[in-house]
Amino acid sequence: LQVVFFGDMFQLPPVVANDIEAMRFQLEYDSPYFFSAHLFQDQTFFLEMMELNKVYRQENRNFLRLLESVRLNRLDYDDLEDLNSRHLPQFEPEDFYVTLSARNATVDRINQRELSRIPLEEKTYVATISGQFNPRLYPTDPALKLKLGAQVMFIKNDPDKRFVNGTIGKVIKLDKKNVTVQIEQADGTPTQLEVEPMEWEVVKYKPSEKDPNRIETETLGNFTQLPLRLAWAITIHKSQGKTFDKVIIDLGRGAFEHGQTYVALSRCRSLEGIVLKTPLRMQDILIDERVVQFYETHF
Structure with a gap:
């Protein structure tokens, strides 16, 4: 088969899910x-x-x-100073700002804290799950808890192009099965969207029994839920592929993974849309030399 690969090796590295995978990579391959x-x-x-x-x-x-x-880890101290101009210690978060954090615990704490601050009734939306769908692959909470005024992020592209994966909004109406979310257009104009549950599939690829030169798909499992998640904060890892207008970057005690700082910074459309929780340091710019070697060999 001829295969086309798309991707950026300088972003976060491949995820090695467990010790068994890690051992196999160590025994059989030079890297993941x-x-x-x-x-x-x-x-x-x-x-x-x-x-x-x-x-x-x-x-x-x-x-x-x-x-x-x-x-590419070619930052000099003048560049670092330009980036750190976005360290604003007195900044108070506003609507539609999303915090990008390196740690799941930080993200969960921020989202639960902000949800609990809304003095309104909570409503739970339960996903419909069928077949083989690993809980590790759930795109959002199977029991999604929302309140009026909650900040949310869309996690799927809309076929009608009303929103994309990463659009930030605020819940303004809770119905039995649907919710209404207000988003900001690029020019700042508010727009209200009625959001219905959407479906995700786990698909298996296999050769066609009738024609071995063709590949067919078999659906193993389905997950149907509102295409939303709480989004006062998300992890840098889950932000890959998304675009934001306003972000607060919280690296905690510093970056600990290759490409982490680059992914966080590059999610935002502009430097002015970024707020740094703490100043960046040169040691926060991490790059894997194996990637550099491959890149320089082929370009």
Whole structure:
């Protein structure tokens, strides 16, 4: 099969889910990265590399330059000073700001604290789950607790293009099965959206029994729920692929994973939309030398 791969190796590294996976990688491969697959060592294997250079999330050239410096670990102290101009110790969070944190415990604490501060009745929306759907893969809470005024994030693209994965909004109406969420358009105009449950599938790919040259899909499990999660805060890991206008970056005691700082900074459309909880340090810019070696070998 001819396969096309898309991705950015300078973002967060592959997730090794458990000790068994970790042991297998240590015994069989040089790293968990795709380029350590045995196939890549085969002399007959051919990989054509293309680098996409058009950036759609950000437009400001200085911010793009700063992000690229963080991504490739080429940041100097002037660049660091530019980024740390967004450290605002007296900043009070406003609506539609989302905190990006390196740790799950911090995210859960912020979301539960903010939800409990709303002195209104809580309503629970229960997901419909069928077949084989690993709880680790649930896209949102199977019992989603919401209140009027709760800040939420959409976690799926709308077929009608009203919202995308990562759109931030505020709950303004709770019905029996649906909720209404108010979002801000790019020009600041408020828009109300009625949100219904949506479906996620776990799919298995297999050769067609009728034609071995074709690949078919088999649905193993379904998860149906409102495409929302509480979003006063989310983890940097779960923010990958999302775009925000206003973010508070909370690295706690500092970055501890390759690409973590780059992913957090690059989620935002502009430097002005970023607030740093603590100043960035040079040691927060972490990059995996195995990725650098592969990148420099092929570009």
